[in-house]
Amino acid sequence: MQTIHITGGRPLSGTLRPACAKNSVLPLLAASLLCRAPCAFTHVPRLSDVDTSLALLRAVGAGAMRQGTTVTTWPVPDCTLTGAVPPAQAGAMRSSVFYLAPLLCRCGTVRLPLPGGCRLGPRPVDIHLAGLTAMGAQVELSADAIRITRNGWLHGTDFTLRLPSVGATLTLLMAATQAAGDTVLRGAACEPEIVDMARFLQACGASVTGAGTPVITVRGGRELSGAVFAPVPDRIAAATYAAAAACAGGAVTVEHCPPALLDSFLVFLERSGCDIQRGRTRFTVTRQRRLQGGQELVTGGWPAFATDTAPLAAAVLLTAAGESTIRDTLFQSRFACAEGFAALGADTAVGEGGRCLTVRGVETLHGARLHAPDLRGGAALLLAALCAGGESLLYDAGHISRGYEDLPGDLHTLGALCR
Numbered sequence: 001m002q003t004i005h006i007t008g009g010r011p012l013s014g015t016l017r018p019a020c021a022k023n024s025v026l027p028l029l030a031a032s033l034l035c036r037a038p039c040a041f042t043h044v045p046r047l048s049d050v051d052t053s054l055a056l057l058r059a060v061g062a063g064a065m066r067q068g069t070t071v072t073t074w075p076v077p078d079c080t081l082t083g084a085v086p087p088a089q090a091g092a093m094r095s096s097v098f099y100l101a102p103l104l105c106r107c108g109t110v111r112l113p114l115p116g117g118c119r120l121g122p123r124p125v126d127i128h129l130a131g132l133t134a135m136g137a138q139v140e141l142s143a144d145a146i147r148i149t150r151n152g153w154l155h156g157t158d159f160t161l162r163l164p165s166v167g168a169t170l171t172l173l174m175a176a177t178q179a180a181g182d183t184v185l186r187g188a189a190c191e192p193e194i195v196d197m198a199r200f201l202q203a204c205g206a207s208v209t210g211a212g213t214p215v216i217t218v219r220g221g222r223e224l225s226g227a228v229f230a231p232v233p234d235r236i237a238a239a240t241y242a243a244a245a246a247c248a249g250g251a252v253t254v255e256h257c258p259p260a261l262l263d264s265f266l267v268f269l270e271r272s273g274c275d276i277q278r279g280r281t282r283f284t285v286t287r288q289r290r291l292q293g294g295q296e297l298v299t300g301g302w303p304a305f306a307t308d309t310a311p312l313a314a315a316v317l318l319t320a321a322g323e324s325t326i327r328d329t330l331f332q333s334r335f336a337c338a339e340g341f342a343a344l345g346a347d348t349a350v351g352e353g354g355r356c357l358t359v360r361g362v363e364t365l366h367g368a369r370l371h372a373p374d375l376r377g378g379a380a381l382l383l384a385a386l387c388a389g390g391e392s393l394l395y396d397a398g399h400i401s402r403g404y405e406d407l408p409g410d411l412h413t414l415g416a417l418c419r
């Protein structure tokens with residue numbers, strides 16, 4: 001799926017179910033390295049980052065395989081594991097950073113070539129490293145790799161994150177389960193994926209309290225068993241389906257996904273003029289008339305407006321009446337998709353060094369040749385092309401398959417003309 005052909009202008013109708021969240025299952029696969037019994041994760045989408053994670057697990061000596069939508073990992077003795085992450089897997093995805101803590105705990109030393117992932121601006125890992133250092137690890141940075149060692153076991157600590165990083169909270173949660181004594185993490189991220197990691201670790205026998213709040217306490221030193229675990233549904237995929245209905249018009253139902261997981265996005269769609277019907281584990285988005293802009297969106301940590309949904313919101317606002325702004329407080333280059341929006345005939349401007357997108361809604365968009373700049377920006381261009389008259393070609397669509405198993409196929413089942 002490197003190029004997607006889209007013929008816009010068809011309203012959507014139907015029902016979709018998101019797979020489990022990429023940003024939950026990727027760190028969970030890394031956490032399974034801590035377990036002394038097999039783990040099985042259900043409803044896992046076929047994504048290139050999941051394939052990369054399975055290859056990484058096997059490359060460091062662990063057991064990992066997929067059977068249908070279930071991914072199983074199984075334990076191996078410490079002596080058969082290596083703490084050297086191969087550059088091919090480290091460079092292919094940002095989530096290779098989640099292997100720092102488990103491999104450090106299991107092998108006593110870990111070497112990670114600098115992690116890859118979407119180019120959203122600088123993505124430092126200083127908080128991951130500061131937290132591990134506070135637990136007694138020694139960190140060495142070189143131009144192309146991170147090396148961490150421990151002498152003896154990590155120890156519990158009282159650590160304040162300088163900002164609520166999702167990735168660093170996950171790293172420190174994993175490490176804290178293996179440290180001697182209690183760890184208190186203050187200023188922790190509160191995203192559903194953090195709660196999911198805590199639920200998984202608890203299912204394996206760890207003692208974790210406070211996940212989902214800024215203060216998390218972990219009682220360390222317990223040996224972890226395995227678990228059969230259903231990770232949380234993908235709230236960003238669910239928001240993408242909701243945004244598709246808002247862009248193309250029609251009615252789309254998302255099932256097996258509590259609407260509370262993406263409330264900030266649904267409230268945005270409601271304010272824009274969509275009708276939202278909420279159930280306990282499903283919701284329907286209906287768009288019948290032209291939407292209203294005039295919105296000022298600011299991204300932030302949970303439960304604020306999610307950074308990953310900022311490009312999707314932009315796609316919705318391209319044809320909404322009035323001027324809107326979207327400011328991303330987390331990443332510097334969220335709006336690389338603006339070039340593609342312009343090619344479709346949209347009126348947008350990137351400001352504040354890349355952090356802010358201004359959208360002045362136009363009446364119509366037209367088909368164009370587009371390039372996906374990154375995962376969510378690529379998805380946003382696909383949605384924008386759905387409401388453009390005529391044909392569009394979206395190149396570099398491999399970025400999209402890092403986060404969605406088959407987004408064109410999903411949209412096709414709703415009646416969109418895309419393949």
Ligand code: EPU
Nearest residue numbers: 023095122123124125126127128165166167168330331375
């Ligand atoms: N940050 C630091 N130092 C650190 C860690 C983070 O300065 O040590 C900064 C980052 O540069 C960024 C901010 O803190 O400005 C937030 O970063 P965070 O660590 O929360 O994000 P992440 O763990 O790198 C995950 C998701 C992202 C998602 C963000 C925010 C994964 C693999 N990635 O990234 O998802 O946008 O949380 O919710 O879990 C995506 O799915 O395409 C994606 C980019």
